[in-house]
Amino acid sequence: MGGFRKLRRSFYARPTLQVARDIIGKFIVYRSPQGKLSARIVEVEAYIGRGDPACHAARGKTERNEVMFGKAGVTYIYFIYGMYHCLNFVTEPAGRPAALLLRAAEPAEGTGLMKKGGSRQGLDRLLSGPGKFCRAFGLTRAHNGLDLTGDKIYLEDRNKPAGEIVTTTRIGINHGRQHRWRFYDAGSAAVSRK
DNA sequence: TGAATGATGCGCT
DNA sequence: GCGCATCATTCAT
Numbered sequence: 471m472g473g474f475r476k477l478r479r480s481f482y483a484r485p486t487l488q489v490a491r492d493i494i495g496k497f498i499v500y501r502s503p504q505g506k507l508s509a510r511i512v513e514v515e516a517y518i519g520r521g522d523p524a525c526h527a528a529r530g531k532t533e534r535n536e537v538m539f540g541k542a543g544v545t546y547i548y549f550i551y552g553m554y555h556c557l558n559f560v561t562e563p564a565g566r567p568a569a570l571l572l573r574a575a576e577p578a579e580g581t582g583l584m585k586k587g588g589s590r591q592g593l594d595r596l597l598s599g600p601g602k603f604c605r606a607f608g609l610t611r612a613h614n615g616l617d618l619t620g621d622k623i624y625l626e627d628r629n630k631p632a633g634e635i636v637t638t639t640r641i642g643i644n645h646g647r648q649h650r651w652r653f654y655d656a657g658s659a660a661v662s663r664k
Numbered sequence: 665t666g667a668a669t670g671a672t673g674c675g676c677t
Numbered sequence: 678g679c680g681c682a683t684c685a686t687t688c689a690t
Contacts, residue, residue, distance in 0.1 A: 515682070524682070534675065551683050552672025558682090571682055588685060601683045642682055 474626040479619050482542035486516045486561040486568045490653045493559070493570060495631040497578060500607055500623045504583045507607055509575035509597055510630060513654035513661050515640045517558070518568045523645035527567035537615045538567040545623065547604070547614040554601030555610050559618065559625075573641075573652070574598045576660045577606075594659040633657045 477496065482489060499508045517525035526535040526548070537546045538560055546558040546569050558569035575597040577584060584596060584606035597603045604610070618624050632655035640652045641663065654661045 517682070526682080529676085532675080548682085549674070550681060552674075552681095554683050556682060573682085599683070605684095640682070644680090 474628050477543075477618070477625040477627065479541070479543040481625075482559060482561050482618065483563050484542075484561065486518050486570060487651070489559075489561045490514050490516050490570055490651070491635060493625070494635055494653055494655050497626045497628050497630075498572070498575065498623070499579075499626055500609070501621065502580075502583065502608055504608075505580055507580035507583060508578040508626075509603075509607075510578055510628075511572060511575050511625075512632070512658035513572075513574035513652070515571045515573055515653070516561075516568070516649075516651040517571060518651070519562075519566060522649070524640065524643040525568070525646075531567075535567070538569050540564055543618045545613055545616045545618065547609060547611055549611055550601070555604035556600040557604055557607075557609055557613075571600055572603055573600050574654070574658075574660050574662045575603060576658060598660050599662045 493511055496511050497508050520528055527538050531539050537544055541564045542561050544560045546560050547555055549555055557572045560569050562568045577593050577596050596606055616623050634656040636654055636656045637650045638652045639647055639650055
């Protein structure tokens with residue numbers, strides 16, 4: 471089993487926009503209580519530091535966002551709109567708060583365990599949004615701050631990189647719109663929006 | 665096929 | 678009390 475390379479902390483502890491490009495095409499693996507789930511990452515957004523008004527860390531450290539201020543390579547999961555969770559990967563060296571929001575992925579292993587939402591859509595739409603991903607994987611605030619270099623949840627390089635990576639402005643924000651900090655695999659049908 | 669809208673809880677001012 | 682890194686449904690074209 472496995473045989474693939476688990477991404478180390480040094481992968482995450484770099485400038486966020488570099489990590490964003492490199493993370494497209496990597497696989498996220500979650501060893502859930504029900505079994506192994508995995509998916510190929512096809513869309514992320516960058517949220518970078520005090521100077522980015524859309525970043526939760528822009529107004530300083532709080533109980534909610536404190537993991538972003540710590541070491542790279544841990545999960546940052548928050549609750550939004552009263553019913554959804556969003557998964558992020560903390561980037562940059564400790565003390566420099568930043569993260570990548572996982573927006574979409576292609577289901578790989580454990581698709582039968584992934585919790586489907588209300589509507590019935592094809593497999594390529596099952597993880598096509600940040601809220602949908604966490605719902606399908608069963609991730610909540612209970613999984614905030616998990617170490618991505620551990621064995622419960624981690625990223626792997628399975629040698630399936632993106633062909634073309636497109637950059638656009640970020641979705642669903644009111645401030646910091648000018649930055650083109652959304653990255654996605656142009657060849658994927660699982661991207662949330664084109 | 666796209667725009668509008670309701671659901672629903674909580675962090676923060 | 679307001680606004681939110683969303684989504685599924687409804688209604689209009």
